[in-house]
Amino acid sequence: MAYCDICGNYDDEHTDGEPSMMTGSNYKPILDYYYSAEMLGKDWAKYEDWSDIFPEVYCMCEHCFNAYDRLGKIKWKVNEPSKLSP
Ligand SMILES: [Zn+2]
Secondary structure (H helix, E strand, O other), X not given: OOEOOOOOOEXXXXXOOOHHHHHOOOEOOOOOEEEXXXXXXXXXXXXXXOOOOOOOOOEEXXXXXXXXXXXXXXXXXXXXOXXXXX
């Protein structure tokens, strides 16, 4: 499931097919969701684990991820510059 631990946005996987959940204002199926490097596997993530900054956050949506990336909170691995559009 994808559920943003910061703002509460979620996608299809989080609804369990519940129609009522698919009409919520936080239902954002078109966003990308990013998992912490710890969840994803440190070898797969293009960014460093953020657990030192966001210990309670295991998943964040594109909006939050981009916002924190702009603030310099997301540490990209060497030679992996951000490929996200602003
Ligand atoms: Zn979010």
